[in-house]
Amino acid sequence: MSADCVFCKIINRDLDADIVYEDEQVVAFKDINPAAPVHILIVPHKHIPTLLDLEEDDEALIGHMHSVANQVARDFKLDKKGFRVVINCGADAGQVVFHLHLHLLGGRPLLQTIAKDRGV
Ligand code: 5GP
Ligand code: ZN
Numbered sequence: 001m002s003a004d005c006v007f008c009k010i011i012n013r014d015l016d017a018d019i020v021y022e023d024e025q026v027v028a029f030k031d032i033n034p035a036a037p038v039h040i041l042i043v044p045h046k047h048i049p050t051l052l053d054l055e056e057d058d059e060a061l062i063g064h065m066h067s068v069a070n071q072v073a074r075d076f077k078l079d080k081k082g083f084r085v086v087i088n089c090g091a092d093a094g095q096v097v098f099h100l101h102l103h104l105l106g107g108r109p110l111l112q113t114i115a116k117d118r119g120v
Helices: 007-009 055-074
Strands: 019-020 026-030 040-046 084-085 102-106
Touching: 007 026, 007 040, 026 055, 040 055, 040 084, 055 084, 055 102
Parallel strands: none
Antiparallel strands: 019 026, 026 040, 040 102, 084 102
């Protein structure tokens, strides 16, 4: 928990979000500025600033985040046509929220490269 972190605020219900999935380890909610028809963020309850801050004990958590991405992709009917999962790490990747998260993007052909595709 980090006091000035927007995703910690969402996890603690101090800030509203359109939550589509939650369990004891992660929450998933709609991105406020979607880059695709489906744009969901999968966020661990644990405040980990960036991918570089992962500890050995977090390896199962990262795996679980991907399993949740699969589940949410199925829930939003993305499993037939496909989807993209992205983690931005640090300044050059355009990370703006320093609480680890997966972007799940789909619902349209994602033809461009990740970099050209509005940074996600
Ligand atoms: P990053 O560039 O850090 O990987 O992406 C952060 C994402 O969080 C952005 O796509 C941005 O639109 C989203 N975001 C930032 N603040 C909020 C918020 O308060 N609520 C929601 N739902 N999404 C947010
Ligand atoms: Zn946080």
